[in-house]
Amino acid sequence: MANIQQVAEKAGVSVATVSRVLNHAASVSTKTRLKVENAIKELNYEPSMLGRNLRNSESRLLLVLLPSISNPFYTEIINGIQNTAIANSYNILLCETDSNPQRENIYFNMIKNKLADGVISMDPTVNMQKLTELAESHPVILCSEYDEGGSIPYVTIDSELAAYQAVKHLIRLGNKKIALINSDEKFLYARQRRSGYERALKEFNLPIREEWIYHTRDLEFQNGVQAMRMLLELEERPTAVFAVSDTLAIGALKGINGNGLHVPNDLAIIGFDNISFSNMTNPTLTTVSQPMYKMGMTAANMLIMSIKGEQVESVVLDHDLIIRESTMG
């Protein structure tokens, strides 16, 4: 592969002039520009990013931290990030942490090493202290999960309000016994969604019963199945379930079907996230839709601004309750 030197020789100009042509600098005469462009074509020259990036001390790479690539919740967000990044001549590096601190460290080092220009973290298990430390000297944006009262800019939705509205929807349908399948409350969103759940119940003078609140270890399908099995074994069964993620809700659906019961006739279900599969289940799943693509776009734009040195403000985006068959009793 040719380098800028060889192009310069072939065109009979200096490397500076070639560089100017490459970067569309104004001060190149048409005649020399053509000479250089021809040389570039003849040699099949492509500028090396390595040299360019070293000189400009930027990599034009954005890191995207997420716990697991197989979680469909992230796919649309990633699309939003990716499109925005490409539109600004950035590329993204998807980094699966598996909630593993060692992996996390590798990626933090990539930032320090100048191999990436900034990070968007969507990992709720991220070491927030280390991330905050990193954020002091490098651009960092949080997406979806965030640090309440922290200093890192974030983009998210109002989880408490969304949960409140979802549960209110179940109450309006006549349900008085509403279960919550929550994840571990070490996560902020889990605490917020529980809080919304409780607010709705209180508003309608419905009791908050601990046995109707189930905490799962992970957000996997199987955790939802398991949660539902437990709930169905209770003396007093709930008539509706609010799950804090679609994957859990789909698991719950499976648990109910496996028990010979019918959704929504015997139990209504609401999920959260509006992942693509929530529309493919039988019955289709009522869910809270996060504006995932937009969240991705927003996060990427914020990060790019931040890289440019501009100040950015956190953003809370709107959500939607998508009513489908699983609550059409």
Place this chain on the structure above:
Amino acid sequence: MANIQQVAEKAGVSVATVSRVLNHAASVSTKTRLKVENAIKELNYEPSMLGRNLRNSESRLLLVLLPSISNPFYTEIINGIQNTAIANSYNILLCETDSNPQRENIYFNMIKNKLADGVISMDPTVNMQKLTELAESHPVILCSEYDEGGSIPYVTIDSELAAYQAVKHLIRLGNKKIALINSDEKFLYARQRRSGYERALKEFNLPIREEWIYHTRDLEFQNGVQAMRMLLELEERPTAVFAVSDTLAIGALKGINGNGLHVPNDLAIIGFDNISFSNMTNPTLTTVSQPMYKMGMTAANMLIMSIKGEQVESVVLDHDLIIRESTMG
């Protein structure tokens, strides 16, 4: 962020010595090594990948081309690639082409630009001619979809055999009217799977009826729903369906359920890929399992060998028929 120069000054040695310590070169005395290590700690120094990579003219980045990140088929493969890459101090850059030639070009240029050391392509719509051209001067591996008779090494499974076995399974269950939901036969795997389907039918003297072979435009859920609707409208309905992807099969499932029919009692269904959701549907889906994680690992290993300049041979891995509820009539 400190650079190697500052570390050298602080430690009272030359940059060469610092570099030697960084790269664990043998010829550094314990005394100076300690001095340097202390300076590194004090300055919180991290070597810049940019400088290192320029000098070594490598980026230690692997490109992974895929049509869409939201296709769950790829997630396990990616995990395999990623783990193997990290184990060899590489990182991966996930590139969604959206089957868009312009996007594709961006990524091909990244290779030429030395921003990545090699590519694994999983994109069946890739411009094979351009890719073959690229492969002449850069390491390229194909994963899953490949170029029959082409020069690029690949890792894949025997699609024809897998399809043959799947259809044979349906025949053994007593089905004589078996439909095929295929994707566009411009894809090699589609032609191979159809061929396996036909071989099984012929072997049991069952007729191959064109109206039972449906070609979908894409591999989306909705295409499966649509395909099933068409098949159910036929005068002579099939009693079993073999779909060339799980997402299509899950769509078909939905189409059948929406018609008041029951799987597997009225129709049996087999999918392909064993994506995680195939185990979450109701009924669970019989499917052909590709060793996705292993495919990813293998592809990554082949690519890394190829980057090192070693010769690599194409690999065909084993598959499995996973029998679940959708064929337990």
Place this chain on the structure above:
DNA sequence: AATCATTTTGTAATCGATTACAAATTGCTG
């Protein structure tokens, strides 16, 4: 202490680009 082999360290070139500054060229005016 002189000699020589071995180990350790330093000097300076190098990777491939960008860019400040200087130098050369061009064009205009009187």
Place this chain on the structure above:
DNA sequence: CAGCAATTTGTAATCGATTACAAAATGATT
């Protein structure tokens, strides 16, 4: 055509590392 401004081009430093080669330090031997 001299003189000057504006435009165009070139020279050389720079980004941050690695490494061939040279030089210095160390240690062993006589």
